[in-house]
Amino acid sequence: MSTPKNAANTAREAIPDAANPLGxxxxxxxxxxxxxxxxxxxxxxxxxxxxxxxxxxxxxxxxxxxxxxxxxxxxxxxxxxxxxxxxxxxxxxxxxxxxxxxxxxxxxxxxxxxxxxxxxxxxxxxxxxxxxxxxxxxxxxxxxxxxxxxxxxxxxIPTVDQRPPAVAGLHFFGVVQYIGNDRSEDWAEFYRELFGFAELPAEQRFGILPKGRILSSPGPASSRFYIQLIEPEASVLDVEDDEGLQRIGLGAADVLKTVAELAKRGVEFVESRGVHTEDRGALTKTWLGSVSFELVHDRRG
CATH class of the missing domain: 3.10.180.10 (2,3-Dihydroxybiphenyl 1,2-Dioxygenase, domain 1)
Incomplete structure (x- = not known):
């Protein structure tokens, strides 16, 4: 089959990328x-x-x-x-x-x-x-x-800036998903087969809460995001009914600077022996019984 002269600008057939089947x-x-x-x-x-x-x-x-x-x-x-x-x-x-x-x-x-x-x-x-x-x-x-x-x-909304700037360049990084006992492989397969997500190596971790499996979305590096799958502690009985999306991860080029800016706004962060703010990440307190945000070091913003 011959190649047209302007093939780079011609897209008569939408052939999906095998590594990114849904685009x-x-x-x-x-x-x-x-x-x-x-x-x-x-x-x-x-x-x-x-x-x-x-x-x-x-x-x-x-x-x-x-x-x-x-x-x-x-x-x-x-x-x-x-x-x-x-x-x-x-x-x-x-x-x-x-x-x-x-x-x-x-x-x-x-x-x-x-x-x-x-x-x-x-x-x-x-x-x-x-x-x-x-x-x-x-x-x-x-x-x-x-x-x-x-x-x-x-x-x-009248008089409101439709593009308000992000605090210290915050941007989407990913989401944390709580899953039932022994369900990691099921959910990893779900995201892999439907969307083309890839599991990161065990040694590749982000932030200060590295538990569980981390899946990376396909697509351009600038818009890539992550899903972290977290099972309950081994001592916890079956909690499959409690599966759900737990919190949003926000990328920050400078975590400590971002924490300082948010603190001025009244945001409080978890500071304990096991979880505390550092240059890799931070975790806000929980509001309204269920809302928290995780900051993760990410220079893309």
């Missing part, structure tokens, strides 16, 4: 559900986020700092099974950036993913999603460059 390009947003959105909003603002837009028809707010988008969903029902949000905030969804959302969704279903039935109202985008850990969802988003999903579903 992942990082995280677009992370969504919390809660029945106390104002309380969670106060925590997010203390962490440097600002509310920038409201959903057109639901009780949903978009918070942002730098390239990080966090959605606070207090709409009833907020979860795929029709359940209402609880007082303790829950990480209910991760939106994954992909080249083509419909194609990525179709390939995920072909590889064994379970579809989340859409509940789209008038004038809303249909964002395809599959089931993740627990009751969480994994969305596929391909509108994140010049025209984004927020341009359709959200209304900007």
């Amino acid at each position: 992942l390009d990082g995280i677009e947003f992370i969504e919390y559900t809660t029945s106390k959105p104002q309380a969670l909003g106060q925590v997010l603002e203390m962490m440097g986020f600002r509310p920038v837009a409201r959903h057109r028809s639901r009780e949903v707010l978009l918070y942002r700092q730098g390239s990080i988008n966090v959605i606070v969903n207090a709409h009833v029902p907020a979860l795929p099974d029709g359940a209402a949000p609880t007082d303790n905030p829950v990480i209910a969804a991760i939106a994954l950036r992909v080249r083509d959302a419909a194609a990525a969704y179709g390939r995920a279903l072909e590889r064994g993913a379970w579809a989340v039935p859409p509940r789209v109202e008038v004038m809303e985008l249909n964002i395809p999603a599959i089931h993740g850990v627990g009751k969480s969802r994994l969305y596929f988003v391909d509108r994140y460059d010049k025209f984004s999903i927020y341009d359709v579903d959200f209304v900007p």
Whole structure:
């Protein structure tokens, strides 16, 4: 077969990368559900986020700092099974950036993913999603460059900077996922087979909480993120029902500087014999019974 002269600029066939079967390009947003959105909003603002837009028809707010988008969903029902949000905030969804959302969704279903039935109202985008850990969802988003999903579903809050700067260059680093006993291999296979994640060697660790398995997403290095799978202590009985997304990891080029900046805002960090702030990372205290953030040294920001 001959090669056209301008082959570099011609893409008539969307042939997926074998190492990145769904075309992942990082995280677009992370969504919390809660029945106390104002309380969670106060925590997010203390962490440097600002509310920038409201959903057109639901009780949903978009918070942002730098390239990080966090959605606070207090709409009833907020979860795929029709359940209402609880007082303790829950990480209910991760939106994954992909080249083509419909194609990525179709390939995920072909590889064994379970579809989340859409509940789209008038004038809303249909964002395809599959089931993740627990009751969480994994969305596929391909509108994140010049025209984004927020341009359709959200209304900007007047007089608010739509691109508030990040505190000390904070950016998405990854998420921590709690899993049941002896479930590490099951979940590693889930992310490997569906998305092309690769497990990092045991000696390659980040931050100050290196327990469990760490999986690296495929895609460009600039948008790569990590999922840390953590099983319960050996002495704990089966806790499969407690599987879920536990906390967000934020990358910081200078952890100690970032901790100092956040401390000025009132953020407190865990300081104990086993867990304490250092140049590799830091862990915030837990708010509202379930919300904490982990800082990890990462120069990409």
